[in-house]
Amino acid sequence: MEKGDPIIKVENLVAGYGDTVILEHISFNVYPGEIFVILGGSGCGKSTLLKHLIGLIKPLSGVITIDGEIVTEEDEESFKRIIRKIGVLYQSSALLGSMTLGENIALPIKEYSGLDPESVERIVRMKLKLVGLEGFENHLPSEISGGMKKRAGLARAIALNPAILMFDEPSAGLDPVTSAGLDELILDLNKNSGTTMVIVTHELSSIFTIADRIIMLDRKTKGIIAEGDPRYLRDHSPDPYVKEFFNPVKEKRG
Amino acid sequence: MKKSENTGQPDSIQYSLSDNEGGLLLSLSGRLDTENAGAFLREIKEGLKGTQARSVTVDLSGLTYLDDYGVMVLTEIRDMLVNRDAFSIINANERISNFLSIMAFDSTGMPGIRKKKWINPFESLGGETIKVMDDFRFMLAFLGEVSLALFNVLRHPGSLRVGDTVHFMQRAGVEALPIVALINFLLGLIIAFMSSIQLRQFGADIYVASLVALAMAYELSPVMTCILVAGRSGSSFASEIGTMKVSEEIDALFTMGFNPVRFLVVPRVLASLIVVPVLTLFADIFAILGGLFVGVFILDLTTTAYIGQTFRSLTLFYLFWGVMKSCVFAVVIAWVGCLRGFQVRGGADSVGKATTSAVVTGIFMIIILDSVFAIIHIYWL
Numbered sequence: 001m002e003k004g005d006p007i008i009k010v011e012n013l014v015a016g017y018g019d020t021v022i023l024e025h026i027s028f029n030v031y032p033g034e035i036f037v038i039l040g041g042s043g044c045g046k047s048t049l050l051k052h053l054i055g056l057i058k059p060l061s062g063v064i065t066i067d068g069e070i071v072t073e074e075d076e077e078s079f080k081r082i083i084r085k086i087g088v089l090y091q092s093s094a095l096l097g098s099m100t101l102g103e104n105i106a107l108p109i110k111e112y113s114g115l116d117p118e119s120v121e122r123i124v125r126m127k128l129k130l131v132g133l134e135g136f137e138n139h140l141p142s143e144i145s146g147g148m149k150k151r152a153g154l155a156r157a158i159a160l161n162p163a164i165l166m167f168d169e170p171s172a173g174l175d176p177v178t179s180a181g182l183d184e185l186i187l188d189l190n191k192n193s194g195t196t197m198v199i200v201t202h203e204l205s206s207i208f209t210i211a212d213r214i215i216m217l218d219r220k221t222k223g224i225i226a227e228g229d230p231r232y233l234r235d236h237s238p239d240p241y242v243k244e245f246f247n248p249v250k251e252k253r254g
Numbered sequence: 255m256k257k258s259e260n261t262g263q264p265d266s267i268q269y270s271l272s273d274n275e276g277g278l279l280l281s282l283s284g285r286l287d288t289e290n291a292g293a294f295l296r297e298i299k300e301g302l303k304g305t306q307a308r309s310v311t312v313d314l315s316g317l318t319y320l321d322d323y324g325v326m327v328l329t330e331i332r333d334m335l336v337n338r339d340a341f342s343i344i345n346a347n348e349r350i351s352n353f354l355s356i357m358a359f360d361s362t363g364m365p366g367i368r369k370k371k372w373i374n375p376f377e378s379l380g381g382e383t384i385k386v387m388d389d390f391r392f393m394l395a396f397l398g399e400v401s402l403a404l405f406n407v408l409r410h411p412g413s414l415r416v417g418d419t420v421h422f423m424q425r426a427g428v429e430a431l432p433i434v435a436l437i438n439f440l441l442g443l444i445i446a447f448m449s450s451i452q453l454r455q456f457g458a459d460i461y462v463a464s465l466v467a468l469a470m471a472y473e474l475s476p477v478m479t480c481i482l483v484a485g486r487s488g489s490s491f492a493s494e495i496g497t498m499k500v501s502e503e504i505d506a507l508f509t510m511g512f513n514p515v516r517f518l519v520v521p522r523v524l525a526s527l528i529v530v531p532v533l534t535l536f537a538d539i540f541a542i543l544g545g546l547f548v549g550v551f552i553l554d555l556t557t558t559a560y561i562g563q564t565f566r567s568l569t570l571f572y573l574f575w576g577v578m579k580s581c582v583f584a585v586v587i588a589w590v591g592c593l594r595g596f597q598v599r600g601g602a603d604s605v606g607k608a609t610t611s612a613v614v615t616g617i618f619m620i621i622i623l624d625s626v627f628a629i630i631h632i633y634w635l
Binding site: 097098113114115116118119122123126127129130140141142160161192193 | 287288291292293295321322323325326329330353356357599600601602603604
């Protein structure tokens with residue numbers, strides 16, 4: 001993988017809420033076009049880290065830079081430019097319940113692209129087709145299944161073809177087949193448009209299918225305990241927790 | 255031959271038009287992506303205005319990048335000029351032609367914009383009627399369920415969730431006291447002040463005390479107090495239960511073997527039934543204090559005279575009739591709040607509707623029942 005300048009740069013991030021520190025001394029880079037996975041056990045601060053990358057939460061200290069612009073700065077103009085480059089798929093899909101799928105996807109397109117309503121509708125159709133939800137534009141989010149909601153959420157996240165896509169546990173609550181289908185979609189998107197992906201997950205199978213590079217967070221040390229290629233880490237990491245994470249299944253029956 | 259204007263920038267898109275054996279040849283070069291698709295579409299639509307062509311060929315040899323916004327632009331150009339068969343794309347590089355085939359550009363996969371369906375007014379009237387009937391049936395069933403649950407608590411007092419009940423007593427009662435006291439104090443003050451202007455003309459100042467005591471205790475303080483409770487607690491019951499419904503908490507209760515009505519509704523109804531009469535009594539006291547304020551400071555009555563007159567005119571029957579009304583209102587408010595919560599289907603907007611409906615229905619029921627009580631008092635007692 002060729003590495004240019006990092007598209008996301010995290011330097012010495014300290015994150016937490018109020019007096020409780022959740023993450024300390026976090027530094028890593030994400031390079032353009034790679035699929036970068038943030039791993040870790042429950043409660044280690046994966047989602048918190050993602051929220052810091054998006055700018056939803058301000059860090060206690062440290063600097064996050066996205067495409068040369070500092071997320072942590074409180075400048076509305078630069079924040080808007082950054083937000084425009086990021087698409088996010090939330091764990092609960094976060095589709096607006098009062099709008100149809102089509103309207104949900106059209107929302108960012110109308111706001112930012114300045115296209116005619118008819119062109120917006122064409123884009124919406126293409127996005128839905130891309131995620132395999134052709135013909136569902138007039139459905140409400142409450143009328144479709146969880147896996148379809150995820151895909152619709154993905155269609156909304158890629159509505160403006162962002163340079164970076166962030167996923168918060170994309171496979172949470174999905175069956176293995178649906179989840180594999182979602183991984184396929186992520187890979188296709190990455191291949192066809194070169195989108196950089198940052199994915200928070202703990203789904204082992206999808207890590208080995210899609211991840212170029214991972215970091216693993218740990219609750220005890222509040223920091224990064226492993227970084228690199230997941231296949232290499234699985235076989236060669238000296239850290240017992242990392243080993244156990246990658247090889248958790250012990251046969252107890254039969 | 256026409257040329258586009260925005261040349262020179264590396265990320266820009268240029269086009270040129272020329273004749274191609276009677277058809278139109280459109281050559282594109284540069285990048286056509288999300289950033290410039292909107293502007294380019296406007297530009298090229300302007301440039302192609304009035305153009306007639308039997309066929310259109312688009313030469314993409316100079317195009318370096320195309321995304322789905324670009325595909326949208328090509329589709330718009332196609333649909334603007336000719337029908338699908340007379341449109342062709344040539345010289346696309348491998349990446350772009352792959353992308354075009356992924357987007358199914360050639361196939362019929364780009365249907366026209368679907369228009370909203372026309373709805374027969376009779377059909378929607380019928381639909382609404384059925385909805386209202388269903389709503390009414392659900393209300394009755396829910397009333398039955400709540401009555402059964404309350405009856406069950408009477409038979410097995412141990413099954414009452416005492417902690418929850420006390421919690422709701424605190425929230426619906428204790429925390430409501432300041433606003434209830436203030437509103438009723440001011441109401442007593444206003445009634446005393448307005449009536450004193452009239453009564454003073456006849457030298458009947460002292461009857462201000464009677465008027466305030468009777469009007470407030472008999473009618474206004476139960477109604478005002480319960481309207482406040484409907485606004486504060488009825489709405490919160492509806493939104494709490496509605497949110498629980500949305501997040502499947504009620505289903506979870508059911509699968510753990512709890513009866514959701516007994517678990518959620520009984521503590522709320524009982525708590526309201528206990529605290530609202532007490533609030534009403536407080537409201538009476540503060541209303542009389544409001545009247546007393548006017549009596550002493552504006553009408554120059556003595557405190558003793560005012561209070562004496564109050565006690566002479568306010569019989570126990572009037573006081574308890576007011577309190578009894580507030581008990582009925584309290585049950586209705588809590589019941590309607592919970593009912594609207596249980597009716598929530600779907601998401602956030604449904605919770606909002608339920609909350610509004612809980613307050614509106616609650617206040618409506620208070621006024622209707624108050625009229626019924628007035629009729630009962632006049633004709634049957």
